[in-house]
Amino acid sequence: MPDMSAGAALPKPERPRAVTALGNAAEIEAQIVAAFGGAAPGLVLVFASDGSLIAPLTGALAARFGTACRVVGCSSAGEFAFAGYDNRGAVAIAFPAAHFEGEAVWLRRLRDHAALDWMATLRAASARVPDRPGRVRFGILLIDGLSKREELVTATVEATLPGVLVLGGSAGDGLRFGRTHLAIDGESCPQSAVLCLMSTDYRIEEVVFDHFTPAGQRMVVTEALPEERLILEINAEPAAEEYARRIGLPVADLGPRAFAENPLLVRIGRRHFVRAILEVTEGGGLRMMSAVDEGVMMTLGRAEDLTGGFEARLAQLAGPAALILGFDCILRRIALEQAGLQETVGRIFHDYNIAGFNTYGEQHGGIHVNQTFVGLAFLQGEDDDAAQL
Template identity: 65%
Template sequence: MVKFDRVAEQHPFVLSARGDCEELCDTIGRRIEATPLSLLLLFCPDGATVAPLSGALSARCGERCRVLACSSAGGFAFDGYDDESVIAIAFPAASFAAEAVWLANLRQHMALDWMMSLRNLSETFRITPGQNRFGLLLIDGMSRREELVTATVDATIPDLLVLGGSAGDGLRFENTSLAMDGEARDESAIFCMIATDFAIEEVIFDHFNPVGSPMVVTDADPDNRIIREINAEPAAAEYARLIGLTEAELGPRAFAENPLLTRSGGRHFVRAISGVTAEGGLSLMSGIDIGAILTIGRPESLTRGLRQRMEQIGPAELVLGFDCVLRRIAIEQADEMDTLGSLCRDHRVAGFSTYGEQHGGIHVNQTFVGLAFIAPRSSAEQDGAGDVA
């Protein structure tokens, strides 16, 4: 089990545990019972664990604590990536308040229902003066509806900082799982509103620059996020040619090292590839339209810019992170796993490997999206800050 080297009653803390559901409940439950919580996040490598574990721990936490769980493509805590452990992140009631709602039936495009639920939550959620408020999204990573959900949340509560991740299923890309307090729902998302005494800072990092000539999506299936043709050629074959590989060599490593980039608002965003279809198309992890202009992305350092951003923020009690599974593959291939582990230890980074990341009203891929929690200074510290000669 991994945890913070210092845990105070008001500080968020992290646990990492392995075993079957009963063992996990006992290991995590014994630790959290000592501290009243408002929110417990569970990131599980095994989707079958999600609902029963969240239910069992909800019973131990009490009705004032929301227990939100999702399946992952692996987790990470203070020793770096971990494929086999449940990552549990606990938010004490002494310094956090939280409430959550389901955004259900994602494939039925029930945006008006989602907006009503979001407005009700926003209007009834009470915060103490001086607290900071933010939103957390967990979305079915196989729903192909992250763009719609993220845009709906941003339109409904436009001034709220919101971030999150798409639930994963290892590298299988078959089924993902979400649960709240033991209740599981398919094709759904969970939105959680959180207030805290801690200062918060958003951490966003991707590591790709565009290279080569632009390409045009000449045929696509937008509903299923499939590119059929690039430059009027079969998509997989043309993509392979552009990155200097054969179609037979395409796979997770090639996709991680050579993502597709699209430009919007003066910035490039990753449109990650999850696989090749039987018809020779490319399956994406984000939305795509016919006529889209894309370029190939090539990586800079996978971790240096992220560490620089963490150091700019300064010491944090926790950095809650959502990191694309394809970034993890790229880090492995670049032999930077130890570097990533050191970064997680030095800056208290914990979270899970996702099928996509959400921030600022958009859905992206191959990006680290996180939130740093910085302990408020005491009155004595604030007074002392002004006593510089």
């Protein structure tokens, strides 16, 4: 395990910051520059539901912040910065160069399974961002959320960078599921992932939370197309029909709301992980947002308290957070909004300085999951002020 206690719990003059920017592209750029211009950032992350903003915005910001700063962005299914969910503009997060240094690299050609190339790229980045006394390394992973390659990418990163805490999210496209966008300093690349390998003197802590427990109704995948993440049969019955029967709905009523409230769970080791459903296909199959295979045993998930457990987990942090970088599944957002909990979520994000984006999937510990909040807390001293703008 990495030493995540590097850096004393003392106030730091420069802290990670986040801002929500609204308006047209020029107005969004101006607001971000105004918010971060005096911060001398070493890394800026940009998330926007409008994917067409990502490449030009990261390029413009890279020109404004200079060569010492990398600007990395991806399209999303919504954003948040110290308030509730939004999708009207962009969220930007700045990590000051005084406390953060690192690299941003492309992992290209996801459909080609180019794992050997990715490993070479990751090893080179690791050599440029070595371990140093008093600091801890971490990785931020952004993956094309329509590539169906998150499991392979995440496992490759975990194997190549042992001991480095890596987490992230799958880039989205609202609820359109058409095309995602990723960019580094204005350069975009389809069918790719980005790994930001960083070093900091902040203490860091991982936050992982989902709100489901097994409901006891076990099912087995009896026919599937793993490469397409497609379940054709469950218990030797058409997948959509069997799933709908189990949750007490007609097939015609299956959609994002039903999927958000009734996910499938898979047990790995001692834990259950969510395997979310993307859509019902024309042939009556279930297209998933994570890997599937024949013979896999699944169970329905039962929703627990959507916000109470989340806030309780945040209250257990080893110290107050200057910022929590959050990756929150779009299906969690749907469930929270349907439950009328937008204000509660906004208060929690405000109280704990949480900023990030809604994803098509989340990555942590070398695995790809769904309907989970995954976050990285940057812990501050007791006397630090919040980093909200």
